Amino acid sequence: MAPSLPDMNAIRERLLAGDRASLARAITLAESRRADHRAAVRDLIDAVLPETGKAIRVGITGVPGVGKSTTIDTLGSQLTKAGHKVAVLAVDPSSTRTGGSILGDKTRMAQLAQDRNAFIRPSPSSGTLGGVAAKTRETMLLCEAAGFDVILVETVGVGQSETAVADLTDFFLVLMLPGAGDELQGIKKGILELADMIAVNKADDGDGERRARAAASDYRAALHILTPASATWAPPVVTISGLHGKGLDGLWAKIEDHRRKLTATGEIAERRRRQDVKWMWALVHERLHQKLTGSAEVRKATTEAEKSVASGEHSPAAGAQAISELIGL
Known part of the structure; x- marks a missing residue:
């Protein structure tokens, strides 16, 4: 029982x-x-x-190695010192054996892990689209109900995770490495279109800062081409050092400026309404999947349908029809 x-x-x-x-x-x-x-x-x-609904929701992405966790650790610590309560929802790749998180976010955010005004929740992606945990939305609302006024959603930064995180948050921050050059040519246009701000990280000192400024100039040129002239918000490009905390005050000031401007125009509220509709359909899809996998009878029928299609006995359309009829579609 x-x-x-x-x-x-x-x-x-x-x-x-x-x-x-x-x-x-x-x-x-x-x-x-x-x-x-x-x-x-x-x-x-x-x-x-x-x-719920009162927090600033910020999605943070970037390729592995760009310094997401270090930046979040330093930024989050600065925010808690300023009186904020910060929740970090760090979506890990899942272990294919156990379904559990394998990166250990708390070990990568040493300051925040010991901060009573911070809450870190590593969430296994469990194979969901783009590495974004299926329950991240619920977790976000629960954190807001508990009084956290800043929600930082860190994605693994691979696949379709950028789009999924942008659909969860009010502000989408993309971290980039210095030395854009040829790298700029390989950046997906979609990620630049999603970005509310680009921060070139590792502008630590000397050569690193010089390279970061050069990269920022390239990204500004790219964003200028992509941003409509009528847009309320023109995505800025800044240089930061997540390791040393350089530029993070200015970065957060721009996030707050974005919130003020888009709250005044009603765009934040409209964005959240669109996100709620997407959330509804995501839950519908999840329940359909549960119906497919939650019944031993249905699992047996889907296995048989897969075998018949793989052997050429039935067409994919016929197999799909058999499964759909079984679950009442």
Whole structure:
């Protein structure tokens, strides 16, 4: 017999009081595959929804090695010292054996890991599109309900994760390495179109700072071409050193400026409404997938359909039709 549910009313009360243990417990339930856990978390989120939506939501991406975790560690520490409560949702690649996180974000964010005004939650991507954990949205709302006013969502920076993170957040920050040159030619146009700001990292000193400024100039030229003249916000390009904290005050000031301008025009609210609709459809797709994988009868039928298609006995269309009929589509 499955263990009984925890007292969700008590979790809600302690969560709204900012209790970190209750926040962690609620997120664990949100990530659970048990149907009763998922239903309980849906009710919990509905109950705390009026207390959410006030945080600044920032997505941060960049290729592996660009210094995302170091930058987040330093920036987050500066923000907590300024009086903010910072939640970092760091989406790890998943272990293919256990489904668990394998990068260990807390070991890469030593300052924030010990900061009582910060909360780091490594989330295994579990094979979801672009490495963005299926429950990141729920986790974000739970963190906001617990009083965190800055949410930083770090992506693994590969595949389609950039688009997925942009659909979760208000501001999309792209970290780049110095020495653009030929590298600029290989950058996906899509990532530049998504960016609300580009920060060239590792402008540490001497040659590193010179190379970072040269790269920033190239990125500015590229963004100038891509940004519509009518846009409320023209994405800036800055140089920073995540390791030494150089330029991070200016970076955050631009994020706050973006929020003020787009709140005034209503664009932040409109962006969040569009994101909610996408979230709804993502949940529909998730439930369809659960229906495909949650029943032993359906799993057996899908295996048989796969074999018949692979052997050439049936066409892919016929196999899809057989599975669709089985789940009532």
